[in-house]
Amino acid sequence: MSFEDSEGTPIAGDLADGSPAAAAGPELTTRPAPPPGASEEEYANHSYKVYPSGRRNVVEFDNTYKSFGRNQILRGLTMGIPEGMVSMILGPSGTGKSVCIKHMVGLLYPDSGDVRVQGESVPDMPDEQLFEMRKKFGLLFQDGALFSSMNLYDNVAFPLRQHTEKSEQEIEEIVMRRLTEVGLGYSRDKLPNELSGGMRKRAGFARALVLEPDILLFDEPDSGLDPVRTALLGELILEIHREMMEDAKAQKKPYLPTFAVVTHDIMSARRVADYINVLWRGRIVEAGPAQDMLNSDNPFIRQFLAGESQGPLTMD
Amino acid sequence: MATTAVDRVFAPTRGVLQEAGEMMILTGRTIVSAVKPPYPYGAEFVGQFMFALRLCWFPLLVSTVAFGYEAPGLQAANFLVLFGALDRLGGFFVLASIREFAPFVDAIVLAGVAGTAITADLGARRIREELDALEVLGVDPIKNLVVPRFLALMLVTGLFDIYALLFGVFGGVLATLVNHQPLGPFWATFFNNASTTDLWGSVVKTTLFGAIIAVVCCYKGMTAKGGAEGVGRAVNEAVVIAFLAIFAFNYVFTQVLLATHPALTDIVK
Known part of the structure; x- marks a missing residue:
């Protein structure tokens, strides 16, 4: 959060592009039903709140389902990655964070639902267009x-x-x-x-x-690194993002550089993130700019961001 | 409970059928990708061709001479000696070596030596996410990795068939000499029975063996999962499937060839 673009206070609804993040607002009127085969109880801590980021989403997941055999990984995931920000996709291990990334670049296809990159549906793309689209990604x-x-x-x-x-x-x-x-x-x-x-x-x-690239994805950049190296890598990410933002503005590119980092490391999330998506049981618990998320009163978010053992998240 | 019992019986079958289907799809995509421009796989093709050549020439030489000398050579000779008909060994070698043993040994050595190397290589790349990285960098792994291996193995296995034939027949020559017989009758019965149909049949068959080995080994490598152990398992499965597929295909191909060319089944004195 060391550069101005992410610090500007988001103004709710200032973008009428119909993206979930911009349109939903913090208060949700209708609560989505739990995925097939799951009880409402399991999803009791999912408040599905999305605090507005004030930006359009360059990547959108729309009610995406994906399972491997009997393992249901994405279970109705609806998520947005706002443009020009360093976003974090945070969640406990095994909640489908890496699977998310593979969906964005078309290495995996959803069983149902949609994944859109810059407004275009990835699963619907023919191979040639898919290879073209991937050039937007690092x-x-x-x-x-x-x-x-x-x-x-x-x-x-x-x-x-x-x-x-x-x-x-x-x-x-x-x-x-x-x-x-x-x-x-x-x-x-x-x-x-x-x-x-x-x-x-x-x-x-x-x-x-x-x-x-317009969009840079990081799959657990901190796994297997010591805390100091992790911090340094986080700084490097921020520095390069800042530099790319300046370049993109100077060149008046149609899309500002967007970084999305998948991690379960809360420390780097606190340091690096402008925007946080918290993923659990294949759905977003809450999402929003880092400040809003760190102040959230959702018990799961509080537990997870503080890294405590007491709370809704248990070993199973 | 009925459904679970049915599931238990059919679930493994479904897995096998699915894999077979996916290999068919990979074959189709590889052929289409090989034909459709652009053709960026030239260098990789040459590399793979030389790699297989370097890896296989010696094991194949040893296997074909030893096998040709021992199995159809000595064993058949021992049998023919009973009738005083060792001169017929040449004719027998057309049936045994050209039609069956040389293509077989050729395919087995290629699958065991070059095929496993392909599966291990692609499997390791899959585990290290190199293949994903290639795709994300806009490089089609089928066109750039599978197609050159497919073409190289077809060509190599086809060419090595001739090599295997020569050394296999050499094994027969050895067996004749070991029995203190002149080579004239051996060659006479050999060329009486040999036909160009036998030769092209053998070469076409092994070229298709090469295609089978390449598809199976590439498929198993590219779908490896579960770390280093998974690569080992993939290599093992690749060899087993390749052998089974070769044996089955050999039966179909050879019988179809004999049925469509009845002249081949006439044994000439």
Whole structure:
């Protein structure tokens, strides 16, 4: 929350784009029924409140269901990721956070419901359009997902070589700028298996950045990192977001850069998030700008954001 | 309870059918993707082709010579010697080696050596989310990974069939010599029975074996899940399925070939 764009007080309903976040407001009039096979009791703590962000949503989930075998992961998920903000998708382990990300980029398809990116439905896209759409995304995988047969430099240069007509010299300039930004300028010739987990993540970050995507997704960037490294990575995320916001404004891009971070680490959420979606049992418990969420009186949110053992969330 | 009993019987079957169906779909998508432009897989194709060649030439040489010498060679020779008809070994080698053993050994070595390498490689990439990363970076894994492996394995297995034939027949030559017989009658009965249909049948068959191995091994690699253990399981399943598919396909192909070319079944003296 260190830059002005996220600090501006959201004005409820100032965007009439019909997105759930803008339209619903904090008070919900009709409460959605629990998903098939679940009791109202299990969803008693889901207040489904959405505090207005004052921005349009670039990614929207609309009553999305997804199950793997008997495992129901998304159970009527309705969620928005507001434009130009660093959003967090927070939730206990195994609530379908990573599955959410895979739905956004079309690696998974919902059983029912819809996922829209910049207003267009992802499940309805033909393959060619899907590949085009994915260029708007940068995705940082849990372990970086670097190509093990290529060195760091080639890994980061890969998207540029694949999708642009840039000369090797231009590519080198961009790649080295990004590698230096994430602090890996000196290890450009190393292979991924010669790097530590944290370095692989940062390299994955650099690769996700080179095409200057509209939307950057982070799949548990803090997993397997110590608290200091996690804090540093959080700072790096904020810094790069700020820089991309400035660039996007200068270039008058149609969409402001949006970051979405999936995590269960509350500390980094407190430090980094402008907007928080709290996910539990395949649905949003509450969502809204970080301040509203930290002041929320929902018992689940209070328990989860404070990291306490007492509360609605138990081991089972 | 009736439904659960039915479920228990049919649930595993459904899994098998689903997998078979998905492999069919993968085959279809691979063929379409191979034909439809663009063609970015040239370098990967050459790489995979050379990789399979390098990996398989020696195991295949040893297997075909040893197998050809022992199974159809010595065993048949021991039997034919009883009738004083060792000269017929050449004719028998057309049936045994060209039609069955050489394609078989070829396919088994290719599946066991190159196929497992493919499954392990793709499986590891799946586990490390490299395949997801490729897709998100706008690269179609079917076009860029499956198609070149599919084409390379088809070509390699087809070409290696000729290699396996030569060394398999060499095993027969060895068996004849070990029995202190001249080679003239061996070659005479061999060429009396050999036909070009046998040769192209054998090559086409092994080319299709290559396609089966590639699809099964790519499918198993790309759908591996459950960490390092899952990759091991995928490799194991890939070999088993590839062998079963090859055996079944061999039966169908060879019988269809014999039925449509009845001249092949006439044994010439």
